[in-house]
Amino acid sequence: MEGEVISLAFGGYGVVKKGKDVFFLSGALPDEIVDFSIDFKRKGVNFGVVKKIIKSSEARVKPKCKYFLKCGGCNFQNLNYEQQLIEKEKILKEILKKIGNLEARFEKPIFSKEYGYRKKVQFEINDEGKICFFKRNSNKLIEINECPVLSKPLELFLKRINKNNLKFFDAKNLTLYLSKSIVGRIETTEENLLKFWRNLKKISLKGLWLKPKKGFGKYLIKRNFEKYFLYHSPFSFMQINEEVNKFLIDEILNYLKDYNDLNILDGFAGVGNFSVPLSLKFKNVFAVENSKSNFYLLQRNKEDMKIENLNLINKNFEEVDLKERIDLILVDPPREGLTKGSIEKILSFLPEFLIYISCEPSTFARDLKIIKKFYSIEYIKLVDMFPQTYHTEAVCFLRKL
Incomplete structure (x- = not known):
C-alpha cells in the first residue's frame, strides 16, 4: 500500500490515513510518501512497516545505530534532533488538548546532547x-x-x-x-x-x-554537583540523563529567583534530587518519601550535607499533615500520575505555586484538567530526557487563581 504520512503519534509511529483506516508505521516521518505493509494488528489498530520511501522528508537523517528499528529502544534516529523536539512538543500539545482540553504557553524545551547521555541501562x-x-x-x-x-x-x-x-x-x-x-x-x-x-x-x-x-x-x-552531592544506591531511582536533570533544576531555581522566603513541599522526594538543591536556596523544604530505602539515603544526604532546613517525612504524599504554611508544592510522580488523594492533598494546602513534573503525557493531561480549576498555567516546557526515543517528559509551572 502507498500513503502520505500526516503526523507522528505518541509511540514514535508515522500516521497514515486511508479512508476510515489509520495505520501506524515504524520509521516513517511526516510529509513522506511511503510504500508500506501491515505488520500486525493490536486491539483493532493497524501497525505497519515501511517497504520503500517514495518521497523522503527533508528532516530525515542517517541513523547512527546499526540496530535502529530492529532494537526496541530508539524511534527517531532517522529524524534530525531539532525536528525531534518540534514533533515531541506537537504530540504533547495534542494530548493535552485531547485529554485535558488544555491549551498552554510553551517555552523553549530543556535538552542536551543527542547521544551518549544514558547512564543507566537494563540488559x-x-x-x-x-x-x-x-x-x-x-x-x-x-x-x-x-x-x-x-x-x-x-x-x-x-x-x-x-x-x-x-x-x-x-x-x-x-x-x-x-x-x-x-x-x-x-x-x-x-x-x-x-x-x-x-x-x-x-x-x-x-x-x-x-x-x-x-x-x-x-x-x-556518590554523585557530585556544583554545590552539593547526593548518595544513591544501585536500586534507588536517579535520572539517567544527568545534564538534562541539571538544566531542569536550574529552570526551577530561575523561575523562583525572586522568592527566597518560601516553605516548599516536595511530594515525591526520592533521595533528594530536587529537595537538596532547593533547600540551599529557600527557607524550608519538606521532603516526602514513602520508600524506606530511599528515605534512608535521603537522611544520609541531609546529614552529610548538614542541611538544617530540610525536613524529612517518611509517608505517602497524600498522608502528609503539616501545620506550617506551604508556599510551593513540587510533584514528580511516577507514570501513573497523581492519585485522587494526592490531588486532594495539593488542594488542601492550596499553595501559591505548584510545579508538576511529568513522565507520562496522558496522566499529565488528566491531572491538569482537574488542577486548572484552581490554578493557572504560567508555562510548560518539554523536558527531553530521552533523545532518539518517543518518551516525552514535561514540567509545568502553575500559580493559584
Whole structure:
C-alpha cells in the first residue's frame, strides 16, 4: 500500500490515513510518501512497516545505530534532533488538548546532547550468554554490541562484556555499575555472582549487586554537583540523563529567583534530587518519601550535607499533615500520575505555586484538567530526557487563581 504520512503519534509511529483506516508505521516521518505493509494488528489498530520511501522528508537523517528499528529502544534516529523536539512538543500539545482540553504557553524545551547521555541501562541475556535488548514490538531478544545513546563507559563495557560467556545468567535483578554509571540488571546465583565479579572487575566494574546487602564492591554511589552531592544506591531511582536533570533544576531555581522566603513541599522526594538543591536556596523544604530505602539515603544526604532546613517525612504524599504554611508544592510522580488523594492533598494546602513534573503525557493531561480549576498555567516546557526515543517528559509551572 502507498500513503502520505500526516503526523507522528505518541509511540514514535508515522500516521497514515486511508479512508476510515489509520495505520501506524515504524520509521516513517511526516510529509513522506511511503510504500508500506501491515505488520500486525493490536486491539483493532493497524501497525505497519515501511517497504520503500517514495518521497523522503527533508528532516530525515542517517541513523547512527546499526540496530535502529530492529532494537526496541530508539524511534527517531532517522529524524534530525531539532525536528525531534518540534514533533515531541506537537504530540504533547495534542494530548493535552485531547485529554485535558488544555491549551498552554510553551517555552523553549530543556535538552542536551543527542547521544551518549544514558547512564543507566537494563540488559537481557540470551541462551548463548550474550547481552541483548528486546526486539521492536516483540518479547524476543536481539544481540547487540553497541548502543550510541549510552555514555562512553557503558558502551565500552558493553563491547567488552560480550567477549565473556554469560550463560549462567537468567535475567532481571542483578545491578552492575561503573563509577557513576549503572550498567544493568541480571539475575544469577551467589556463586556465579562471585565468579562474574572476579572476572569483570578488571574492566572498571566498581560494584555488582544481586539485591541490597548481597553483592560485591561499593554499594553507595556518590554523585557530585556544583554545590552539593547526593548518595544513591544501585536500586534507588536517579535520572539517567544527568545534564538534562541539571538544566531542569536550574529552570526551577530561575523561575523562583525572586522568592527566597518560601516553605516548599516536595511530594515525591526520592533521595533528594530536587529537595537538596532547593533547600540551599529557600527557607524550608519538606521532603516526602514513602520508600524506606530511599528515605534512608535521603537522611544520609541531609546529614552529610548538614542541611538544617530540610525536613524529612517518611509517608505517602497524600498522608502528609503539616501545620506550617506551604508556599510551593513540587510533584514528580511516577507514570501513573497523581492519585485522587494526592490531588486532594495539593488542594488542601492550596499553595501559591505548584510545579508538576511529568513522565507520562496522558496522566499529565488528566491531572491538569482537574488542577486548572484552581490554578493557572504560567508555562510548560518539554523536558527531553530521552533523545532518539518517543518518551516525552514535561514540567509545568502553575500559580493559584
